Amino acid sequence: MDGLYGDLVMDHYRNPRNRSPISDADIEAEEFNPFCGDRATLQLKLDGRGNICGVSAQAEGCSIIQAATSMLCDQLQGKSLDEVAEIGERYRLALRNGAEGESELGDLRALQVVRQYPVRIKCALLPLTALEEGIKAYREKTG
Amino acid sequence: MTTTFNVNKIRNDFPILKQQVNGCPLVYLDNGATSQKPQSVIDAIVNYYSTTNSNVHRGVHTMSQQATDGYEGARAKVRQFINASDDREIIFTRNTTEGINLVAHSYGRQNIGPGDDIIVSNMEHHSNIVPWQMLCEEKGANLRVVPIDDAGELLVDEYEKMLSSRTKLVSITHVSNALGTILPAAQIARMAHAHGAPILFDGAQAVPHMPVDVQELDCDFYVFSGHKLFGPTGIGILYGKAEYLEAMPPFLGGGEMIKSVTFEKTIYNDLPYKFEGGTPDIAGAIGLGAAIDYVNDLGFDQITAHEDELLRYGTDALSTIEGLKIIGTAEHKAGILSFVMDLAHPHDIGTILDEQGIAVRTGHHCAQPVMQRFQIPATARASLAFYNTKEDIDALVKGIDRVIEVFS
Numbered sequence: 169m170d171g172l173y174g175d176l177v178m179d180h181y182r183n184p185r186n187r188s189p190i191s192d193a194d195i196e197a198e199e200f201n202p203f204c205g206d207r208a209t210l211q212l213k214l215d216g217r218g219n220i221c222g223v224s225a226q227a228e229g230c231s232i233i234q235a236a237t238s239m240l241c242d243q244l245q246g247k248s249l250d251e252v253a254e255i256g257e258r259y260r261l262a263l264r265n266g267a268e269g270e271s272e273l274g275d276l277r278a279l280q281v282v283r284q285y286p287v288r289i290k291c292a293l294l295p296l297t298a299l300e301e302g303i304k305a306y307r308e309k310t311g
Numbered sequence: 312m313t314t315t316f317n318v319n320k321i322r323n324d325f326p327i328l329k330q331q332v333n334g335c336p337l338v339y340l341d342n343g344a345t346s347q348k349p350q351s352v353i354d355a356i357v358n359y360y361s362t363t364n365s366n367v368h369r370g371v372h373t374m375s376q377q378a379t380d381g382y383e384g385a386r387a388k389v390r391q392f393i394n395a396s397d398d399r400e401i402i403f404t405r406n407t408t409e410g411i412n413l414v415a416h417s418y419g420r421q422n423i424g425p426g427d428d429i430i431v432s433n434m435e436h437h438s439n440i441v442p443w444q445m446l447c448e449e450k451g452a453n454l455r456v457v458p459i460d461d462a463g464e465l466l467v468d469e470y471e472k473m474l475s476s477r478t479k480l481v482s483i484t485h486v487s488n489a490l491g492t493i494l495p496a497a498q499i500a501r502m503a504h505a506h507g508a509p510i511l512f513d514g515a516q517a518v519p520h521m522p523v524d525v526q527e528l529d530c531d532f533y534v535f536s537g538h539k540l541f542g543p544t545g546i547g548i549l550y551g552k553a554e555y556l557e558a559m560p561p562f563l564g565g566g567e568m569i570k571s572v573t574f575e576k577t578i579y580n581d582l583p584y585k586f587e588g589g590t591p592d593i594a595g596a597i598g599l600g601a602a603i604d605y606v607n608d609l610g611f612d613q614i615t616a617h618e619d620e621l622l623r624y625g626t627d628a629l630s631t632i633e634g635l636k637i638i639g640t641a642e643h644k645a646g647i648l649s650f651v652m653d654l655a656h657p658h659d660i661g662t663i664l665d666e667q668g669i670a671v672r673t674g675h676h677c678a679q680p681v682m683q684r685f686q687i688p689a690t691a692r693a694s695l696a697f698y699n700t701k702e703d704i705d706a707l708v709k710g711i712d713r714v715i716e717v718f719s
């Protein structure tokens with residue numbers, strides 16, 4: 169049984185990327201899972217053209233939340249906010265239907281296995297929800 | 312009289328326990344969430360719908376009379392089960408949550424005012440916190456919380472200090488669902504009464520494990536759920552002393568709870584019907600009655616002895632696992648083994664155990680203040696019933712070994 173706990177998931181869980189906080193982030197978001205008290209916090213820094221030039225993330229909770237947070241952040245460097253929205257959609261679809269032929273998602277593809285564990289999909293989606301909320305709030309603020 | 316305790320024979324009475332889950336024999340250790348049902352309970356429900364189904368208390372025809380007899384017969388069984396003195400003191404509800412809300416709405420709104428205190432403990436289920444918070448907010452009253460120690464014992468001295476002439480109600484769990492602590496209920500009740508406050512016990516986790524005698528406890532209200540007592544979902548019990556229930560206004564208005572209705576004046580029905588507005592869960596009540604018969608046949612002497620031995624066996628086994636910590640180590644416990652592991656989050660423990668057919672609960676168990684008290688986000692919880700075996704515990708330990716393998 170590798171099941172949920174494949175090498176890539178365990179690697180991101182044990183060595184989460186992008187942990188160091190950003191002091192002057194443009195976008196900050198935090199999302200809780202009220203069901204279990206788990207938490208994902210994200211910070212993004214944008215360059216002059218509105219592309220992401222800095223990413224930081226912290227997650228507390230199970231291996232899936234931590235791995236998903238780390239994997240998602242890995243995909244964000246250099247992307248525009250529209251591109252981020254697209255990645256989010258792809259990821260959501262992969263969690264529902266699988267990620268066959270989906271090359272854009274990077275390590276996030278490994279999380280398509282969560283499909284087989286419906287109660288854990290919430291965990292895998294938590295950092296994405298945080299990211300989307302953060303971007304929404306940023307857009308409302310900056311018009 | 313009781314027969315000898317043969318756990319394999321008992322397991323045969325529970326069809327669901329023969330299931331395979333994820334290719335493994337089911338090891339059901341989530342009894343605190345809900346218990347499984349013996350065939351006799353399932354049969355009682357099927358039989359009711361197959362032969363008797365009618366509404367209660369409102370027909371002259373034969374089946375309606377039979378349904379009423381079954382429903383009222385179940386009430387009498389519940390009355391005996393908790394040794395209440397009168398059937399009128401047994402109110403059928405949907406579950407524990409509804410029982411507590413009934414008391415909060417009916418007794419609470421009539422008797423609690425600005426500046427009054429309601430006392431709960433730090434180890435309540437959310438259903439024994441939120442209704443009181445809502446009431447306090449509405450009335451300008453204060454919710455006071457009795458602290459617990461690191462073992463999960465109630466700090467009785469702190470409780471004593473908290474009681475005063477402002478205390479208008481004490482509502483405390485009899486057994487903690489997150490920690491397994493059995494609280495000193497009779498003492499808690501005596502102390503509340505010494506300050507003139509009525510006492511409600513949340514017995515959801517107590518009645519499946521130990522005999523409860525509401526007269527001996529001298530409690531004013533006692534609530535529990537049928538589904539944790541080997542009965543069906545959808546049926547629960549509120550016991551209240553008649554003197555309290557008589558003085559309380561109804562909870563839900565409608566049919567069944569009235570004697571006469573005109574647009575000028577409605578006369579409420581007598582106890583217990585005053586609190587049973589609308590058509591009740593008749594099959595549920597009859598199923599609960601069958602569950603109580605089943606438990607009575609086994610007898611609590613044997614149930615408690617078996618479960619105590621299992622709890623000791625499980626506690627010993629889990630204690631030897633490095634990096635595992637049992638949360639809730641009170642001297643008197645019932646049925647609950649809550650734990651955390653250094654290596655793995657409770658969700659991950661739950662998933663890996665599930666893959667081996669082992670059902671435990673993971674999360675905060677609707678008791679977030681307990682998690683905050685122990686500064687943990689969640690626990691994994693194995694909760695026992697009389698049909699569990701040492702083999703179930705051995706499977707749990709083997710399952711935990713697998714967690715360690717995956718995460719180290």
Ligand SMILES: Cc1ncc(COP(=O)(O)O)c(C=O)c1O
Binds near residue numbers: 406409436484513515
């Ligand atoms: C101590 C305690 N109180 C109350 C409840 C709520 O029971 P129900 O959901 O049946 O209303 C539970 C169930 O988990 C419980 O363990």
